[in-house]
Amino acid sequence: MKLALLLSELLDRSKYELHSDIDVRGIEDNSLKVKEGYAFVAIKGYKMDGHQFIEDAIEKGASVIFGERDLTPLKVPYIRVENSRKFLAKLTGAFYEFPYRKHKIIGITGTNGKTTTSFMLKHFLEKAGYSCALFGSVQNYVNGHKRTALNTTPSPIHLNQMLAESKDEYVIMEVSSHGISQDRVEGIYFDYCLFTNLTHDHLDYHKSMEDYFLTKAVLFKQLKKSGTAVINTQDEWGDKLKSMLDGSVNILTFGDLKTDDLQLVDAFTDCRTTALLRHGDDIVTLMPTLPGEHNVYNAALAYLTARKIGVRKDKLLQSLKNFSGVPGRFEFVESKGNPTVIIDYGHTPDAIFHCLTTGKDCGARKIFHVFGFRGDRDQTKRPEMIRISAEISDRYFLTTDNLNETNLEKMVQELNILQAENGNQKGEIVSDRTLAIKKAWNEAKEGDWIFITGKGLEKYEELYTLKTENDRQTVELLINN
């Protein structure tokens, strides 16, 4: 594509008219991936500064460079832009001819429940006959095919590539706060934006809950004029979001007040929570196949959105019965005569609270809990997670999750301090995750429930004693021995 055409909607003509005829064959922000004729956008990142790799990009064949710094003339044209991240997203959108415009776009944000709500909504829409792409943390789905997901919200290059390839009528995407703050969805306008909840997480990145909230709120500024915000107002931040948006966009709310569009009237909590809801003048009984009141909230948001899209109530209730769950979210591993094991991705205080409480509601005799913390990630949530586990479970094992840049000795030292300050005598530190699971397995009896939280079905990144690849495989090994 000629540079002039590519930039016509993005920059003032004076910035590029001398180079209008340059042919741009692709776009990259990673010099290692640049090919002949590509545009390279230099981004100042968290670890590195892309401006350092400009020469590298030129050597690989870049035909034009964009960046934020004033630079001495280069071998190829250099165009300075205000904000490289925003520009990369807009440039990629233009390169793929604004592919979001071909689809109905649904963005889901919030601390917990994005993946579950997105899977439920995809299921609802597909059962109603719509084709549906999904971009999220478990996997991406495009034109009915699965692809590996590297980030919850893909980079703008990957995102626009997938939007361009997708022939799906609807595209559902999980939008993380990192994705929003790094402008990965810049230039994309949404038909629906959903807000699940906001609780303690990512305060290593956002510094305060207010800052975290304001980042999430940015997504709702990208609603189309005809778009709708679907908000869980039971959550205090959801309520705040509603007040912030009131009068500026269409809003639908799920909550426990008469003024809510979908009102939670009652919830009967046993293993499969049944919820009685009022939708306008209609009474709806939701019974998600996934246990827990939190999954009623997820199902309610998906239901409200699908109804607004036009799917009939009876179709939705019928398809909810066939929902087969989400990989690694309250995933049962059951075997005769053994304890029940639940593998769950929960890695926030609120998530483990909901998970363990659901175990109690399901009639677990004793609750065993195996969990750890990601190295280099929000350390302020750790004490609360231990306090919740110590209060609800009968026995808990603190172990390792992905260590990232932290070394094992340092993590174990931290676990010891955290346990001494926040735990109780029910807790024990077993740093090898597979051995922690084994210990829980050996102590628990039939009728007890073992919760292994934090990783879902993610692959282990550390080397452990049992040579398994994830929590599920570890449990299966123990069952079969």
Ligand SMILES: CC(=O)N[C@H]1[C@@H](OP(=O)(O)OP(=O)(O)OC[C@H]2O[C@@H](n3ccc(=O)[nH]c3=O)[C@H](O)[C@@H]2O)O[C@H](CO)[C@@H](O)[C@@H]1O[C@H](C)C(=O)N[C@@H](C)C(=O)N[C@H](CCC(=O)O)C(=O)O
């Ligand atoms: C801290 C963080 O979020 N980093 C994200 C960010 O990377 P960055 O821009 O800071 O990259 P950097 O390594 O500093 O490099 C700067 C620039 O130099 C370029 N470079 C680098 C080396 C080189 O040789 N040549 C070169 O050109 C890089 O391509 C980049 O453009 O932008 C990248 C592209 O969009 C992301 O892939 C990357 O996500 C990393 C991998 C990550 O793990 N992020 C996590 C925290 C994240 O985003 N998580 C959320 C979900 C959170 C949740 O809900 O749990 C998500 O949406 O996935």
Ligand SMILES: Nc1ncnc2c1ncn2[C@@H]1O[C@H](COP(=O)(O)OP(=O)(O)OP(=O)(O)O)[C@@H](O)[C@H]1O
């Ligand atoms: N509505 C909810 N409220 C509180 N906790 C929830 C809710 N939904 C799910 N959870 C818990 O959070 C965990 C992660 O759920 P899910 O993957 O759906 O959320 P997510 O927002 O995609 O998370 P992440 O951003 O970490 O990928 C679940 O395994 C469960 O323990």
